[in-house]
Amino acid sequence: MKHTLLMALGIVSVAAVLFTNATDNIELEYYGVGDYAEDFNLKNVDGKMVSLKDYSDAKGFIVVFTCNTCPYAKMYEKRIMDLDQKYSSKGYPVIAIMPNDENKVPGDSFDEMKKRSDEKNYSFPYLKDETQDVAKAFGATKTPHVFVLNNVDDKYKVEFIGAIDDNPKSASSVSTKYVEDAVDALLDGKKVPKTTANAVGCSIKWSES
């Protein structure tokens, strides 16, 4: 039974890939580059609800699925903070979303998120995706997982999906800054040079249901 399901899923995903190449009208289960992201309404560590539409002046967003506990998220924490420092004033603020089920990862509970955000003085919202619906809609699979969105007439076009840069070990040894290159291109009104970039991350801990 499970096998049949997997096979069916396999065929669907192969079909999805084939059809996306053929036409842009097929609705995918989650966003690809060029799709428009739905707005969300998630609770920030300060207790307030946050939506993309609250940022009426934003030219776009750097949405980062991240968490307290994943070693890769930790390695990139400072770089995520730097992205907000650099791009928030230019119209592309960072929105961090924590997608893990806190029953599986107690270190990612709302209280722990609040602690981390206070300790490090995050300049950006750190939102809890309690139902995990936002992560699912985006097709986020891991932390950290970045989606650069561009505001096109108050619709949010996905312009980049993937990693922040090409060297998790050392920020000073990075040769390609994928996210910065994408946002810089958008700021210049140019095409994003590289729209996807793979990297290792911790799988999102989905709740069992």
Add this chain to the structure above:
Amino acid sequence: MRIWTVSIALLISTQLMAQEIPAVKFDGIEDLISEKSDKVKVINFWATWCKPCIQELPEFEKLNSDNQDVEVYLVSMDFVEDMEKVERFVAARKLKSKVILLDDISYDSFMSKIDKSWSGSIPATLIVDGRSGKKAFYEKQFLEGELSTVLNNFMN
């Protein structure tokens, strides 16, 4: 008496001879994938920091010991700087499957060569038929019993 000496010697030598973990670049993994063999190669991507990876390791160990037609490779994505940690982990868990450390952070270039669908999360597992080259890829954690079912379906 003699048997005792031999078995004690064996015991000590196996303790001393905890498996050597080679550190390879991605081409080492590419060779492993493409090499002809009469076995089915199950290549699992894991890391010592990855909890779901560690949870599923016993499934791979069981497969490696139970199924003579299968060779399991546990490819650690830990950084090479953490080799000692990996060695300690492998020794403590007495892992019998072959462990390899992938010392290569050019993720964007190599991940799509493993499978185009791989978004980069681990655990992830590639199954390769060493004879036909047939492949299957799973970006997920295998729950108890699931891996053997997947493998049976793959082989039949």
